[in-house]
Amino acid sequence: MPAARSTLRVRLVAPLLLMGIASACRSGGGSAAGTPVGSVPAGGAPVAGATVPAPYVIADGQSQVTPAFADSSQWVRERLWVETEFDSDYDGRKDRVHVDVTRPGPTASGLKVPVVYETSPYFAGTDPNEDIFWPVKQELGAPPPSRTLGKGAAYNAGRTRISNSQVRTWVPRGFAVVHSESPGTGLSQGCVTIGGMNESLAPKAVIDWLNGRAKGYTTATGGTEVTATWATGKVGMTGTSFNGTLPVAVATTGVKGLEAIIPVSPNNSYYRYYRSHGLVRSPGGYLGEDVDVLYDFVQSGDTARRALCHARVRDDIMRNIDRRSGDLSDWWVQRDYIAQAKGIRAAMLTAHGFNDWNVMPSHTTIMAEAVRANGTPVQMYFHQGGHGGEPPLAMMNRWFTRYLLGVQNGVEQDPRSFVVREGASRQSPTPYAAYPHPESAPVELYPLKGGAQVGGLGLARLAGQGTETLTDEVSQSGAQLAMAAASPHRLLYALPTFTQPVHLSGTARVTIRVSSTKAAANLSVWLVELPYPAGTNGAMDPRGIVTRGWADPQNAKSLRRSAPLRAGEAVSLTFDLEPDDQIIPAGKRLGFMIFSSDKEFTLWPSAGTQLSVDLDATTLVLPVVGGTAAISRAVP
Known part of the structure; x- marks a missing residue:
C-alpha cells in the first residue's frame, strides 16, 4: 500500500535481522552463548530454565537461528479457514477467517513449536481513491458536509498467500508464523466493523484453533478439517499501527494461549484517535479521516457482500460518529480497548514514537498503566521519531523466548522503560526504571x-x-x-x-x-x-x-x-x-x-x-x- 496512505496502516515488510541492544537490556539468566537448551555447558552447571528441546539454541536469552529451522526448502506452508463464533455478514452461518501458516521443517517430524501471529485488514489491499475524506471546511456545531463514499479495493478470489511478514525473522528461530485477514477483507468472510467485537473475536478464533478449541477447514465453505497438531498452543502477536491494534483487541478477551504481545504504535481507543477532549480532530497527515473513511479504505472482501455490510455497518458508523459535536458516546466506548484492559493477561512489550502524530503516544502510555494494574508484565520502548518503529530485535526475541518458549532469561528484571535519546540509534535505547522517569x-x-x-x-x-x-x-x-x-x-x-x-x-x-x-x-x-x-x-x-x-x-x-x-x-x-x-x-x-x-x-x-x-x-x-x-x- 502506498506510504502516502498509511494512517493506522503501515505496510509491514520482513524485519531486518537487527543488532542486539545494550547489555542493560540483556540482563538475566539466559543460557551460555551457543548452548542448546537442555544440554550442559562447559563448567558443568545446567542451563537455567532449560525447557525447550534441540534444535533450539538459546544465547543471551534469545532463540538463535539454527540450520534445522532456517532451511526454507523444508518449511511447511498451508492455508485454511478458521470458523469463528460470530456471523457478522448476516448470512445465517458462522464467519470463517482466512489463515496461512509457515512453520519450520522439524514440525513435519513431530516437533511442536510456538507461534508468532500477525493479523490485519490490509493484507489484500486498500481503496486507492484519494477523495474519500470528509471536507474539513465546516462551521463548528453545524451539520457536516457530505463526503464521497469509497468502493474499497478490488476483490481477488485467486489469492493463495496472505503475507510473508515476520517469516524470515521468526521461522529460522524456531517459531511458526501465522497470518490472518480481518473479517470482510481478503478471503475472510464477514463485515469490516472498525473496532467492532468481531475484530477481537476473529483472531481469538485463530488462537483457539491453535489450541484445539476451534475448527479449521481446507476451504471457506467445505467440511474437511485441518488441525494444528504441530503447535504448542503458546502464541505471541505483533504488528504496527492497525496491525498493532489487533493484538491488543484480542488480548482484551483474555483468550488462553495468547502469552505475549508486542504492539507497535497501536490505536487503543478509536475516540482518542479521531477526537481530542471533545474536539473533532484528524490523525496527523490524514485531514478529514474518520471511522467511516477507514471502513471504506480497508474493504477488500467479496464484493457480493459489500452492499449488505454498508447497509448494516457503514450506515451505523455514520449515524454514530457525530462530527457535529465530537461528544463521547457508548458507541465510542465500545471501541475503546483501554476501557477493556482488565481482560489483558498477555505480557506486553509495547513501542511508540514520541513524535507520532498519527496514533499519538498517549494510546500506549495510558494502556501500559492499565495493563500493569492487572499484575501483567509490561515493558515500554520509545523513540523520538514518528509513526511505527519496532523495538530492537533483541528485545522482541527475549520477550518471545521468555513467554513462548518458557526460557527463564530474566526479562522480568529488565528495566521497565527504554527511551532512544536524541541523536542516538534506535538500536541503542537508554534504560530507565520506569516511564515517566522516576525523578x-x-x-x-x-x-x-x-x-x-x-x-x-x-x-x-x-x-x-x-x-x-x-x-x-x-x-x-x-x-x-x-x-x-x-x-x-x-x-x-x-x-x-x-x-x-x-x-x-x-x-x-x-x-x-x-x-x-x-x-x-x-x-x-x-x-x-x-x-x-x-x-x-x-x-x-x-x-x-x-x-x-x-x-x-x-x-x-x-x-x-x-x-x-x-x-x-x-x-x-x-x-x-x-x-x-x-x-x-x-x-x-x-x-x-x-x-x-x-x-x-x-x-x-x-x-x-x-x-x-x-x-x-x-x-x-x-x-x-x-x-x-x-x-x-x-x-x-
Whole structure:
C-alpha cells in the first residue's frame, strides 16, 4: 500500500535481522552463548530454565537461528479457514477467517513449536481513491458536509498467500508464523466493523484453533478439517499501527494461549484517535479521516457482500460518529480497548514514537498503566521519531523466548522503560526504571502578559496579568504562528533561554480559562522550542515541537454533552497534552502557545472567532526530571 496512505496502516515488510541492544537490556539468566537448551555447558552447571528441546539454541536469552529451522526448502506452508463464533455478514452461518501458516521443517517430524501471529485488514489491499475524506471546511456545531463514499479495493478470489511478514525473522528461530485477514477483507468472510467485537473475536478464533478449541477447514465453505497438531498452543502477536491494534483487541478477551504481545504504535481507543477532549480532530497527515473513511479504505472482501455490510455497518458508523459535536458516546466506548484492559493477561512489550502524530503516544502510555494494574508484565520502548518503529530485535526475541518458549532469561528484571535519546540509534535505547522517569516531578508555570509577541512564563503566579485575546485564522499553520515574532492569531509565553539542558518526562497538563465570541470554538495548545526552526515541513515534522493538545471548550464540564458557549462568558478546561520524553538543550526556550483552529488537525471554521484567555486562571504543569530545582538551575 502506498506510504502516502498509511494512517493506522503501515505496510509491514520482513524485519531486518537487527543488532542486539545494550547489555542493560540483556540482563538475566539466559543460557551460555551457543548452548542448546537442555544440554550442559562447559563448567558443568545446567542451563537455567532449560525447557525447550534441540534444535533450539538459546544465547543471551534469545532463540538463535539454527540450520534445522532456517532451511526454507523444508518449511511447511498451508492455508485454511478458521470458523469463528460470530456471523457478522448476516448470512445465517458462522464467519470463517482466512489463515496461512509457515512453520519450520522439524514440525513435519513431530516437533511442536510456538507461534508468532500477525493479523490485519490490509493484507489484500486498500481503496486507492484519494477523495474519500470528509471536507474539513465546516462551521463548528453545524451539520457536516457530505463526503464521497469509497468502493474499497478490488476483490481477488485467486489469492493463495496472505503475507510473508515476520517469516524470515521468526521461522529460522524456531517459531511458526501465522497470518490472518480481518473479517470482510481478503478471503475472510464477514463485515469490516472498525473496532467492532468481531475484530477481537476473529483472531481469538485463530488462537483457539491453535489450541484445539476451534475448527479449521481446507476451504471457506467445505467440511474437511485441518488441525494444528504441530503447535504448542503458546502464541505471541505483533504488528504496527492497525496491525498493532489487533493484538491488543484480542488480548482484551483474555483468550488462553495468547502469552505475549508486542504492539507497535497501536490505536487503543478509536475516540482518542479521531477526537481530542471533545474536539473533532484528524490523525496527523490524514485531514478529514474518520471511522467511516477507514471502513471504506480497508474493504477488500467479496464484493457480493459489500452492499449488505454498508447497509448494516457503514450506515451505523455514520449515524454514530457525530462530527457535529465530537461528544463521547457508548458507541465510542465500545471501541475503546483501554476501557477493556482488565481482560489483558498477555505480557506486553509495547513501542511508540514520541513524535507520532498519527496514533499519538498517549494510546500506549495510558494502556501500559492499565495493563500493569492487572499484575501483567509490561515493558515500554520509545523513540523520538514518528509513526511505527519496532523495538530492537533483541528485545522482541527475549520477550518471545521468555513467554513462548518458557526460557527463564530474566526479562522480568529488565528495566521497565527504554527511551532512544536524541541523536542516538534506535538500536541503542537508554534504560530507565520506569516511564515517566522516576525523578520526574510536576512544575507549575504561569503565563505573564505579552502573548501577542512573546510573554513570559513564571514559576510563581503574579496577580493582575489580566486577559489577552487572539483571533482564529485557520489559514495560519501552527508552525507559522510559532515562528512569528508577533501575531494576533495566537498567544505565546516562554521561559528564559536555558543555560543547561532540561529533561522533560511524562505528560504535561494545562488549565485554561477562556471565553469565545461564538457558541463554538476550537482550542489548540502546542509546547514548542524557541526559536522555532524555519523550514519545518508540516504537521509531521518533529523539529521545534515538544508536544501538543486540543480540546473543545463546549466540553469543559462533560465529554458526553457539549454546552454552547455564551459570548464573553469564560469556561475553565483542564486537559492533558501528549506524553513526551525529551531533553531540551541549552540555548533554547520553552514556549507555551495557545491558538484556536489547527490547520493540520482540526475542522476549519470561518475566520474571526475571538478567544480571550484569563492569564490569572491559566496554568501549565510540566513533568521535569529534577522538578522545580532543575528548571531554576536552567534559567537565569
